[in-house]
Amino acid sequence: MSTPHVLLGLLAGGSRHGYELKRAHDQRLPRARPLAFGQVYATLGRLERDGLVATAGQDRASGPDRTAYELTGEGRATLDRWLSAVEPPMPYVASTLFAKVVVALLVADVDRARSYLVAQRAAHTARLRELTAVKADPAATLSDVVAADFAIAHLDADLRWLHTTLGRVADWHREVHP
């Protein structure tokens, strides 16, 4: 998650205070991990150091959390570059899920790997169900739906992988331990 870029994006509409930025972040990215205030201020500090944001409208009297920030020209250019850059599509297979099955096969037997896969599949399914319930709720906003969709699609992909790997785990074990 590139929190600095998200904060830059949220400042693109005009200057905001730190707590406003946190609220906007949690509202626009509903299924993301909520930002801690400390993280917001730390990130803003780094951005200010790099000259990407600047304090606007000194209101120090009301305390540090009343400081408003705005984008600098450099900050706008950085945001623009980030938006234009295409994300590399999955350059490495880097997932704890995957690593855990590999290690299970290396240090233990097929059954260990299989029981892990089954348990993980149950957990994934339960999560999928939760997110689907969020989405199917008549009161859900489109932000909720789109965020849930993102997670559901990834869970669905994981589930498919878990499913096919369950079918292949015995052969895979034979390949690892010839």
Add this chain to the structure above:
Amino acid sequence: MTQLQARGVVRAYGPTPALRGVTLDVAEGEIVAVTGPSGCGKSTLLHCLAGILRPDAGEVTWRGHRIDTWSEAARSRLRRTEFGVLFQFGQLVAELTAAENVALPLLLAGTGRREARTAALTWLERFGVADLADLRPGEMSGGQQQRCATARALVTEPWVLFADEPTGALDTLTGEQVLTQLVRLAREQRTAVVLVTHEPRIAAYADREIVLRDGLVDHTGLGLDVPLAGGAR
């Protein structure tokens, strides 16, 4: 309250067994997904539960009455009045308009033409396709057809809706829209749904999931057949 029950249902096509003793309960207003790999007997189970097929052994009961022993005419009447059936595609009558297709179950139940059309239009409206009322299926897209078919399956406000891969022929977005509407309306009028699918993300709309494997309920798979945490209610 359990409404529909299958007890040890066995069914074979010639020498090929499709179901080898499936037991399953469906409660009032409950949404149950039946999943499993291709050829595991999902559709056959749905056909047996809906009284379309007769099991070779075992029994199917509806509110305590064994329906698998009923005559075809009686089961047909049951399907017409208490159940709704929805398939993947191709169930609309090609020569009738959308409104006539949706009105068909009501006409069969003896409702007058005008009244049936009014009800059909209401249901088409609920699925957002009221403007297609006078088009024939050939003049609609797959998604629009499936919305009409869903409206037809729900127009009699059935107790149970049997849906066999209802989104199988649709793209992801259209499929989800149809399914969301289906689930929402089914919950509103407390219609139970037996949803056959091979896709986890479709099954996730259900309250409960039954996994079939080789004609049997696969208890080893997920420890399923129990409500999962964070159920949809």
Add this chain to the structure above:
Amino acid sequence: MRPATLVRLALAGNRTDTARVVLTALSALLATLAGLAALTVLAIQKPAGDAWAESEQYRNELLREPGLRGGTAFALLMLAIPVLALAGQCARLGAPARDRRLAALRLAGATPGQVTRLAVLETGLASLLGTIAGLGVYLVGRELLHRPDERGRLALPTDVLPSTGALVAVVLGLPVLAAAATALMLRTVTTSPLGVSRKAVRERGPRPWAGLLIGLGLVSFVAVRPAMDRIDGNDVVRGWVLPLLVLAGGLAAMIGVVIGTGWISHTCGRLLHRHARGAAALLAAGRLMADPWAGSRTFAALLAAVIFGAGAAAQRAYFATQDELEREQNRLAGVDAGTNPFYLSTMDLVDAAVAVAVLIAAGGLLVALVEGIVARRRAYAALIATGVPRSTLSGSVAWQALAPAVPAILLALTIGLLLGRGLFGSVRVSAGGSSTVVCEATAALCDDPATRDQYTRIVQVAGAERVIPVPLEQLAWLGAGALAAVLVTVGVGLLFLRVSTAVDELRTA
């Protein structure tokens, strides 16, 4: 494509394809028989002598009189019409499945030419089998039926054989014709490898232009008699132009009735749609309006036979009235005789031919009906699954067949009757006045020229006219027969409906 591959792919098909091949061969066989029978009649040598010399070796005057043989051959050829209609229906059997298979071959990379060749080969080979079998049946039949009676006369012209060229032309010509027709029908498939696409355009209902054709036919029939009187003596006109006028008029009326059935179907569908209460009628109405031409195609042969039959009934009424009138006048003159019984006995043969035609047409009807049901079996199975009772589906099939059939048959009866009556010019027959010498005494006295005059007197018989009655009874029988044919085929079709709605059909999308 190598020939072996071509043949293997042409033979790859399901049960419906086999049925189509068998039925195609069967109709080719029937057409061959009709054609060969006509050719045989034409092959009878005119005996030496004047124009009226009869071929004494036959029992039947239709064969003996040289002037009648042309007509007989023509009538036999006419029998080929329902047979060809049957062949057309057979070609449609399983056509959607075959079109899909051919489209799949196109998708797999076959050229349009290869696909067309495949289908043409199937039809051509099946027809060739049929025509060869037909030739066999003909050759064996003429041996078996060659039984002269005690006076050495034959029931059928089993003593002559058409020329070899004519035989070859029939046996090879029919398959070529069938293959050409197939190639023509496959135009749409060969152009699109995606097969039958969904039909989005809603056709406007047929317009009642058919009325024009019917009117044209009737006018030409009515015009024949006055024209004949007017241009007395012109042999070219009498021998060619007028018969052609009759033929064209008859064809126009027949095509008019057949096309008109499309309009009738659509109108029936519209009326049913507006007033129907039940689901069965609504389903039937939808189908009638969606494809009104199905009725035309299905009932074409039957309606042609009914028109022919009604025309024949009108002629029979004419002959019968004339016979009755002459009999009465002769009785007044003291003689017990009617007109030449030949005409009435010929009408019996015509009626028999009409009955055979109705029977063959019923066969075509059955094939068309079953094809319609089988082609829609998945839709039917889906309806059954949703709880639509079989009786509703049966009802819709029956409505769909009978709603247009009843008015169409009535129309055909009326047109046939009008054509028949038009041809004979008037609604009356008349017999001129005459006087006869009657001798009222014993034979001995009458024979003696001396005593005869005492006993003879001259009886004057006044001229008489009589209105030809409308042969209601015969028309009713004909209509009932045609309707019965429809009903029986609907009944058999419903048996297929039972098979076609098995839930297994849901599995084979």
